Amino acid sequence: MHIHRLEKIWLTFGVTMLVVFLLVLGLSAFTMGMDTPGAGHSHSIDPAKVDKTPPFDKPEIKRIGDKQYEAVMVAYAFGYSPATLEVPAGSTVRFTVTSSDVVHGFEIPGTNVNMMVLPGEINQVSHTFDKPGEYLILCNEYCGIGHQMMFTKLVVK
Numbered sequence: 001m002h003i004h005r006l007e008k009i010w011l012t013f014g015v016t017m018l019v020v021f022l023l024v025l026g027l028s029a030f031t032m033g034m035d036t037p038g039a040g041h042s043h044s045i046d047p048a049k050v051d052k053t054p055p056f057d058k059p060e061i062k063r064i065g066d067k068q069y070e071a072v073m074v075a076y077a078f079g080y081s082p083a084t085l086e087v088p089a090g091s092t093v094r095f096t097v098t099s100s101d102v103v104h105g106f107e108i109p110g111t112n113v114n115m116m117v118l119p120g121e122i123n124q125v126s127h128t129f130d131k132p133g134e135y136l137i138l139c140n141e142y143c144g145i146g147h148q149m150m151f152t153k154l155v156v157k
C-alpha cells in the first residue's frame with residue numbers, strides 16, 4: 001500500500017500530538033495529585049457514624065464572626081438537617097455538608113452554590129447572601145423515590 005509522503009507527515013504529526021496530549025494530561029494529573037473530590041482523607045469520615053462524628057452529631061447554623069456563619073448540615077434521604085436556617089442579610093455562610101446515606105446534591109438556585117454531597121466526604125462552599133428573601137436549597141442528584149421532596153429553605157432577613 002502506498003501512502004503519500006504528505007499523508008505520512010500528517011499522520012505522524014497527529015499521532016505525536018495525541019501522545020503528547022495524553023502524556024501532559026496524565027503526568028500533570030499525577031504530579032499535581034489530582035484525585036476524586038474530597039480525597040486526601042482529611043475530609044473523609046465514616047458515613048455509617050455521621051450522627052456520632054463531630055460536628056455532624058449536632059447539625060446547626062452558628063455564628064462564627066461578624067456576618068459570618070457556618071452551617072453544618074447532613075443530607076439524608078429525603079431532607080437536610082437542620083431543617084430551618086436563618087441569617088441576617090449580608091451574611092456569608094459557609095456550608096459544611098456530608099451525607100449519611102447516598103449521594104445527594106446541594107444547590108441554591110440563583111447562586112454559585114452547587115455541589116455534590118457524598119457519603120464519607122465533607123464538602124464545603126461559601127456564599128454571601130446580600131438580598132433578603134427565602135432561598136431554596138435542593139437536591140439535584142436523583143437519590144430515590146422521595147428525591148423531589150428533598151429541599152429546605154434558608155431565610156435571609
Ligand SMILES: [Cu+2]
Binds near residue numbers: 104140
Ligand atoms: Cu437527595
